[in-house]
Amino acid sequence: MRDEVDLVVPVKTLDRAKTRLTSATGGDPVSHAALALALALDTVSAAVATPGVRRVVTITSDPAVAAEMAALGVESLPEPAQPGLNAALEHGARTLRSSRIGALQADLPALKPDELQAALEAARGRRAFVPDRQGTGTTLLLAAPGGELDPRFGIGSAGLHRLSGAVALIGAWPSLRCDVDTEEDLRLALALGLGTRTANALPAWTT
Numbered sequence: 001m002r003d004e005v006d007l008v009v010p011v012k013t014l015d016r017a018k019t020r021l022t023s024a025t026g027g028d029p030v031s032h033a034a035l036a037l038a039l040a041l042d043t044v045s046a047a048v049a050t051p052g053v054r055r056v057v058t059i060t061s062d063p064a065v066a067a068e069m070a071a072l073g074v075e076s077l078p079e080p081a082q083p084g085l086n087a088a089l090e091h092g093a094r095t096l097r098s099s100r101i102g103a104l105q106a107d108l109p110a111l112k113p114d115e116l117q118a119a120l121e122a123a124r125g126r127r128a129f130v131p132d133r134q135g136t137g138t139t140l141l142l143a144a145p146g147g148e149l150d151p152r153f154g155i156g157s158a159g160l161h162r163l164s165g166a167v168a169l170i171g172a173w174p175s176l177r178c179d180v181d182t183e184e185d186l187r188l189a190l191a192l193g194l195g196t197r198t199a200n201a202l203p204a205w206t207t
């Protein structure tokens with residue numbers, strides 16, 4: 001039987017999301033929100049297309065994000081009363097009660113389903129994580145089957161996940177490791193091949 005996983009994807013409200021990318025869209029809030037939404041939609045579309053992913057649920061209190069996700073057939077849960085990324089992920093994991101749960105960041109616009117699939121298989125049933133391309137952050141965290149997610153996202157999360165006993169998965173998965181926080185990240189993701197929504201929302205300087 002295939003070892004399938006349910007993924008929780010956290011998405012901030014668009015007016016607060018991706019502040020380090022603000023300059024990329026010249027400070028225009030409408031273009032910025034469109035880019036932040038496109039990053040999340042391309043990430044989630046790739047996750048949905050991954051054979052080992054059974055279900056994807058976003059955690060967001062932004063109705064515009066929830067509506068766009070619903071159009072992809074993806075359910076959204078509102079954020080819990082406790083603020084913060086890890087609280088949102090814990091809430092999602094508790095609500096889903098999946099046999100195997102994972103957390104995927106929502107800013108992977110070049111994500112390729114075959115790379116996500118390869119990482120899921122490399123975990124081989126262990127609690128595991130994929131570091132971002134710099135090796136300091138985390139793009140994917142997987143619980144062991146039946147186990148807790150125990151998310152420790154935030155500054156230096158790769159080290160924190162390692163210290164908490166999760167296995168670091170390092171493979172030739174550039175699209176899975178290329179989270180987009182800055183203009184430089186966006187250029188790298190562009191070179192890897194962006195999803196269509198992000199490609200359409202790109203600022204003028206990329207063309």
Ligand SMILES: Nc1nc2c(ncn2[C@@H]2O[C@H](COP(=O)(O)OP(=O)(O)OP(=O)(O)O)[C@@H](O)[C@H]2O)c(=O)[nH]1
Binds near residue numbers: 061106
């Ligand atoms: N639901 C929810 N998602 C969050 C929260 N904080 C961060 N995220 C999401 O977690 C992922 C990783 O966060 P970051 O890479 O720091 O993204 P960000 O906070 O939008 O970007 P910056 O403002 O530049 O820090 C992104 O998908 C965010 O949307 C939160 O409090 N709630």
Ligand SMILES: C=C(OP(=O)(O)O)C(=O)O
Binds near residue numbers: 132136137138156
């Ligand atoms: C929250 C995280 O993302 P970033 O470092 O991209 O803000 C993380 O990697 O834990």
